[in-house]
Amino acid sequence: MSNMTQQGQSRRSLVRAAITLSCAAALYQLLAMSGIFAQALLPKLQSIVSTLYAMLADGSMIEHAAFTLYRVLFGFALAIAVGLPLGILMARFKPVENFFLPLVSALMPIPSFALVPLFMLWFGIGNVTTVLIVFYAATFPMLFNTWTGVRSVNPLWLRAAGAMGAEENSLFWKVIIPGASPFIITGMRQAFLRCWIAVVGAEMIAASDWGLGWVIFDAKEFLQTDVMMASLIVIGGIGFVFERVVFGSLERFTVLRWGMVRAAKA
Amino acid sequence: MQDAVSIAVSPAPESRTGERLRTVARNAFPFLVVGALWEIVARAGVFPRKLFPTLGDVATAFVDLTRAGILPMHAAETVLRLLSGFALAALVGVTIGVLMGRSRRAEDILLPLVSILAPIPGLAYAPLFLLWFGPGEVSAVLLVAFVSMFAIIFNSWTGVKAVKEIWLRSAQSMGADDRRMFSHVILPGALPYILTGLRLGLAQAWRILVAVEMLAAVPWGLGWLIFGAREFLNTDAMMAGIVVIALIGLGLEKFVFQRIENFTVVRWGMMGSMAP
Numbered sequence: 001m002s003n004m005t006q007q008g009q010s011r012r013s014l015v016r017a018a019i020t021l022s023c024a025a026a027l028y029q030l031l032a033m034s035g036i037f038a039q040a041l042l043p044k045l046q047s048i049v050s051t052l053y054a055m056l057a058d059g060s061m062i063e064h065a066a067f068t069l070y071r072v073l074f075g076f077a078l079a080i081a082v083g084l085p086l087g088i089l090m091a092r093f094k095p096v097e098n099f100f101l102p103l104v105s106a107l108m109p110i111p112s113f114a115l116v117p118l119f120m121l122w123f124g125i126g127n128v129t130t131v132l133i134v135f136y137a138a139t140f141p142m143l144f145n146t147w148t149g150v151r152s153v154n155p156l157w158l159r160a161a162g163a164m165g166a167e168e169n170s171l172f173w174k175v176i177i178p179g180a181s182p183f184i185i186t187g188m189r190q191a192f193l194r195c196w197i198a199v200v201g202a203e204m205i206a207a208s209d210w211g212l213g214w215v216i217f218d219a220k221e222f223l224q225t226d227v228m229m230a231s232l233i234v235i236g237g238i239g240f241v242f243e244r245v246v247f248g249s250l251e252r253f254t255v256l257r258w259g260m261v262r263a264a265k266a
Numbered sequence: 267m268q269d270a271v272s273i274a275v276s277p278a279p280e281s282r283t284g285e286r287l288r289t290v291a292r293n294a295f296p297f298l299v300v301g302a303l304w305e306i307v308a309r310a311g312v313f314p315r316k317l318f319p320t321l322g323d324v325a326t327a328f329v330d331l332t333r334a335g336i337l338p339m340h341a342a343e344t345v346l347r348l349l350s351g352f353a354l355a356a357l358v359g360v361t362i363g364v365l366m367g368r369s370r371r372a373e374d375i376l377l378p379l380v381s382i383l384a385p386i387p388g389l390a391y392a393p394l395f396l397l398w399f400g401p402g403e404v405s406a407v408l409l410v411a412f413v414s415m416f417a418i419i420f421n422s423w424t425g426v427k428a429v430k431e432i433w434l435r436s437a438q439s440m441g442a443d444d445r446r447m448f449s450h451v452i453l454p455g456a457l458p459y460i461l462t463g464l465r466l467g468l469a470q471a472w473r474i475l476v477a478v479e480m481l482a483a484v485p486w487g488l489g490w491l492i493f494g495a496r497e498f499l500n501t502d503a504m505m506a507g508i509v510v511i512a513l514i515g516l517g518l519e520k521f522v523f524q525r526i527e528n529f530t531v532v533r534w535g536m537m538g539s540m541a542p
Contacts, residue, residue: 017378024379041397102293103300109515113477114489114508117496121317121504197387201477204389205493213390217481220393228394236386243385 043226052230065234067210071127072192072199075134079191083139084184087146088176097147104143112137112198116205126208130199133206137198138191145190149183150176181254189247196239319502327502328509336491341510343486344475347403351410352471356464359415363422363463367456373423380419388413388474392481401483406475409482413474414467421466425459426452465526472518476511488514 025045031037032044055061090097112133119129153176161175177184203213212231219227301321307313308320315323331337362380365372392409399405429452437451479489488507495503 013374016374020375020378021382098292099296099299103296106297106512106516109519110508110512111473111476111515113473113480114492114511116477116480117492118501118504118508121496121499121501122313197389197474200387201389201474204392205477205480216390216393220397223397225394225397228397232386232390232394235390236382239385239387 040223041225043229047226048229048233051224051226052233055227055230061215061230061234064210064212064215064231065238068199068203068212069238071130071203071211072134072195075131075199076138076192076195078131078135079138079142079195080188082135083142083187083191084146087143087187088150088180090143090147091150104140108140108144112194113201113205116202120206125206129206130202130208130211133202134195134198137194141190141194142187145183145187146180149180149187152183153179185247185251185254188250189243192242192247196235196242200235316499317501319505323502324505324509327500328506331503331506337506337510340486340488340491340507341514343484344479344488345514347406347479347484347487348410348468348471348475351407351475352414352468354407354411355414355418355467355471358411359418359463359467360422360460362415363419363460364426364452364456366419366423367426368452380416384416384420388470389477389481392478396482403484406478406482406484406487409478410471410475414471417466417470418460418463421459421463422456425456425463428459429455461526461529465523468518468522472515 029045032039032042052061086096086100090100115136116129116133119132123129123132157175157179158171161171166174199211200213200216203211204217208214212235215231216228219225219231305321308315308318312318319327328337362376366376366380367373388409391412392405395405395409395412399408433451433455434447437447442450476489476492479487480493484490488511492504492507492511495501495507
């Protein structure tokens with residue numbers, strides 16, 4: 001019963017969303033056709049769509065997206081490889097925390113983009129700089145959330161597991177990691193969001209030849225607003241897929257199944 | 267970060283100065299180690315000195331630029347830009363968010379638009395804004411405002427919706443009119459969320475501002491300073507700029523974000539923030 005009404009509710013909101021979006025699109029189209037603004041600055045919808053289609057068809061958009069994804073995933077993987085173990089170590093061992101916490105606190109407020117010019121000098125233009133900027137942007141949320149997560153594991157669970165004779169190893173894998181997992185997954189989510197922002201910016205500033213950020217910035221020089229809009233759509237789409245599909249299912253398969261958190265109402 | 271602070275302000279009853287000294291030493295130690303490593307690498311000549319300046323060079327550049335008034339000028343400009351963009355975002359964002367929370371129709375109209383525009387990284391809009399509004403101040407401020415607006419909208423919206431039904435009904439039965447209901451029940455009820463939204467929005471504005479300054483070709487600003495210094499291989503000036511950026515960021519963290527958090531947590535007993 002409640003399931004039915006929930007379905008009806010979601011269908012209704014879907015219909016409403018479709019109506020508003022088509023109204024907004026129509027409004028935009030009217031504005032673009034009215035000729036108040038130059039055609040080059042405010043392209044018509046059909047030219048955006050046809051540009052998007054053409055770029056997908058000749059493979060250039062896919063290649064740009066592939067380069068961007070490669071940089072993001074590389075940087076993100078590095079950030080997890082550093083942030084996760086360091087966060088756990090900081091939470092478990094006081095000396096490690098004493099050493100790294102002041103450093104992290106000092107580095108964290110520096111926006112990743114401030115380092116782009118420096119990295120460009122050191123590593124040149126291209127993949128290395130972009131990946132490192134992504135890595136820098138993603139490490140801190142990862143580290144911070146892991147650290148918080150491990151520290152906030154219920155001490156009762158630790159003592160219970162200890163009393164039941166769990167040794168260090170299984171305590172770690174069976175109690176601490178699952179206990180900290182909601183925080184760790186939140187950290188991954190935040191880190192990916194930061195990565196996604198950082199990669200676009202880094203690609204714009206440290207322009208190499210490929211990548212979605214570079215396309216947008218390059219298209220500006222030639223007043224190709226339709227290319228810019230098409231890339232914006234792709235960027236938004238990929239971000240959405242990662243946020244909802246990848247992290248959503250990761251959450252479903254781990255913390256939700258373990259019963260660590262209740263499903264949030266969308 | 268919270269811990270670094272609480273360590274710094276928790277004095278032992280006896281031997282306060284000794285305890286405090288030890289804390290200072292413990293917090294300073296990592297910086298000394300990293301600084302020493304940096305200095306060794308810089309002096310060893312593994313990298314050209316122009317690209318990897320010693321700490322002394324950076325300090326000299328910092329002092330020189332500060333004395334000449336260049337650094338403070340850039341910093342003031344950046345902070346001003348941050349604040350004006352953020353003020354715009356706060357005004358528009360809270361208005362839209364509250365509207366969405368209060369009116370079913372506004373929610374239906376605005377929510378799909380907001381949820382489509384929000385997931386695109388703000389910086390991706392930068393070239394579009396530059397084309398539409400021209401390079402310079404207007405684009406920079408508008409872009410910062412646009413980017414930081416979404417966190418504010420979402421949190422204000424959630425906050426207004428999270429006001430307890432029973433408060434509304436009891437206020438209504440006690441004869442509160444719409445205006446009183448809004449200013450005495452809804453706004454205070456939603457305030458913790460709104461403040462969280464503002465904090466997130468400001469943090470986002472700060473993260474993006476530096477890049478915006480690099481791209482938007484504004485005449486002053488720390489982002490422009492570091493970007494411009496690259497052309498002349500002034501790595502020491504770049505480092506000095508980054509130090510100032512870090513200091514401003516730290517100041518925001520300490521004096522704005524943590525204050526807001528403490529304020530909301532203490533006043534309303536809300537522990538969990540709405541951070542996405």
